[in-house]
Amino acid sequence: xxxxxxxxxxxxxxxxxxxxxxxxxxxxxxxxxxxxxxxxxxxxxxxxxxxxxxxxxxxxxxxxxxxxxxxxxxxxxxxxxxxxxxxxxxxxxxxxxxxxxxxxxxxxxxxxxxxxxxxxxxxxxxxxxxxxxxxxxxxxxxxxxxxxxxxxxxxxxxxxxxxxxxxxxxxxxxxxxxxxxxxxxxxxxxxxxxxxxxxxxxxxxxxxxxxxxxxxxxxxxxxxxxxxxxxxxxxxxxxxxxxxxxxxxxxxxxxxxxxxxxxxxxxxxxxxxxxxxxxxxxxxxxxxxxxxxxxxxxxxxxxxxxxxxxxxxxxxxxxxxxxxxxxxxxxxxxxxxxxxxxxxxxxxxxxxxxxxxxxxxxxxxxxxxxxxxxxxxxxxxxxxxxxxxxxxxxxxxxxxxxxxxxxxxxxxxxxxxxxxxxxxxxxxxxxxxxxxxxxxxxxx
Ligand SMILES: Nc1ncnc2c1ncn2[C@@H]1O[C@H](COP(=O)(O)OP(=O)(O)OP(=O)(O)O)[C@@H](O)[C@H]1O
Numbered sequence: 001x002x003x004x005x006x007x008x009x010x011x012x013x014x015x016x017x018x019x020x021x022x023x024x025x026x027x028x029x030x031x032x033x034x035x036x037x038x039x040x041x042x043x044x045x046x047x048x049x050x051x052x053x054x055x056x057x058x059x060x061x062x063x064x065x066x067x068x069x070x071x072x073x074x075x076x077x078x079x080x081x082x083x084x085x086x087x088x089x090x091x092x093x094x095x096x097x098x099x100x101x102x103x104x105x106x107x108x109x110x111x112x113x114x115x116x117x118x119x120x121x122x123x124x125x126x127x128x129x130x131x132x133x134x135x136x137x138x139x140x141x142x143x144x145x146x147x148x149x150x151x152x153x154x155x156x157x158x159x160x161x162x163x164x165x166x167x168x169x170x171x172x173x174x175x176x177x178x179x180x181x182x183x184x185x186x187x188x189x190x191x192x193x194x195x196x197x198x199x200x201x202x203x204x205x206x207x208x209x210x211x212x213x214x215x216x217x218x219x220x221x222x223x224x225x226x227x228x229x230x231x232x233x234x235x236x237x238x239x240x241x242x243x244x245x246x247x248x249x250x251x252x253x254x255x256x257x258x259x260x261x262x263x264x265x266x267x268x269x270x271x272x273x274x275x276x277x278x279x280x281x282x283x284x285x286x287x288x289x290x291x292x293x294x295x296x297x298x299x300x301x302x303x304x305x306x307x308x309x310x311x312x313x314x315x316x317x318x319x320x321x322x323x324x325x326x327x328x329x330x331x332x333x334x335x336x337x338x339x340x341x342x343x344x345x346x347x348x349x350x351x352x353x354x355x356x357x358x359x360x361x362x363x364x365x366x367x368x369x370x371x372x373x374x375x376x377x378x379x380x381x382x383x384x385x386x387x388x389x390x391x392x393x394x395x396x397x398x399x400x401x402x403x404x405x406x407x408x409x410x411x412x413x414x415x416x417x418x419x420x421x422x423x424x425x426x427x428x429x430x431x432x433x434x435x436x437x438x439x440x441x442x443x444x
Pocket of ligand 1: 107112114146148149150151152153240308309
């Protein structure tokens with residue numbers, strides 16, 4: 001703090017811009033109230049965040065990582081840390097680089113949702129994290145791979161948190177950070193200290209291994225891997241492809257990586273996406289008064305937005321932003337417009353309004369013509385509303401389009417039907433089950 005100004009540092013330019021755009025006024029106000037400071041300056045840190053060097057043998061058991069802490073608010077932008085180029089400022093100490101900065105507090109086993117596509121990876125990660133300290137590792141290295149946004153980093157950080165909670169010394173590094181540390185060590189003639197720092201830990205967690213390049217780097221990584229594994233320490237690695245496809249890697253490194261347990265995280269299936277969305281939206285609602293995402297919207301997102309966790313985060317963040325900035329409550333209509341650009345271009349099975357009319361008519365023993373007619377008897381009105389609801393949630397058709405397909409009705413009639421059924425599903429378990437059955441029948 002200097003005179004009337006306070007300087008706050010953040011690890012990335014992205015974070016600086018985000019805070020500047022969204023929180024600077026609030027921050028300035030709080031500082032003014034607390035200390036009379038009139039100006040808040042944001043700067044980007046150039047060196048590593050930690051100041052306590054990692055002391056090999058007698059350091060307190062702790063967890064260290066190079067990713068920034070993200071306050072547990074899902075309103076924050078999607079986590080994607082711009083990676084540091086593997087060139088280090090001369091002032092960076094190798095031991096500091098090996099230590100890195102804290103982990104993302106949200107990425108734990110408690111917040112990881114398990115489904116068909118990630119059961120094995122989750123079980124293996126848990127097993128590794130919860131092994132008795134000192135016991136010989138069961139799967140070593142544990143190698144997890146998946147396409148982007150399917151939960152690799154989340155699982156790796158969960159391993160790191162859980163391992164540290166059990167008293168293990170865990171280091172979490174991306175491959176880039178590993179390279180950065182090595183270059184820093186070479187520059188400051190402290191390569192031995194760097195190696196010692198890394199080799200004295202219990203669990204080494206390396207993320208984004210596909211970015212490990214350069215012969216020297218690979219050699220160094222291979223030595224570290226061998227040293228740790230030969231000493232019975234656990235190594236956990238994640239990459240965007242299996243070891244056999246890491247073309248840039250030396251054969252020896254590849255075979256060492258493939259020699260433990262290799263598990264894949266598949267694209268998140270719809271049920272899992274729905275579950276993740278539900279969990280996230282609950283925590284968003286807790287953090288932002290007045291923000292609520294109806295279940296029909298969550299279903300719509302689970303069905304139509306992409307198959308990665310990042311797509312889901314993006315969709316919810318978009319709804320939150322629109323809700324906060326315009327005050328518009330989250331409805332199917334609002335969501336449809338807000339996430340238009342995030343909707344998958346081609347759905348594996350395109351549901352047609354005709355399929356819905358056929359299935360609903362058969363199920364309720366009415367005719368297709370009844371559903372499209374102007375008749376208002378109860379035995380026709382409810383199936384018609386259910387059919388409209390299904391048309392809205394299972395297809396990408398707009399309300400006016402659906403109105404036209406249902407005997408030329410107005411879009412407000414469709415909206416009324418969608419809201420009505422949505423409300424009933426929340427309180428009527430039997431109806432909710434019935435609609436699930438209809439959805440399955442329509443999808444067949
Ligand atoms: N099973 C899950 N349960 C809860 N959240 C999940 C799950 N899978 C993914 N996510 C969330 O999706 C987002 C992206 O996940 P993550 O960063 O772990 O992906 P990744 O596989 O490491 O991707 P990349 O290769 O791009 O680094 C995160 O917010 C993460 O918490």
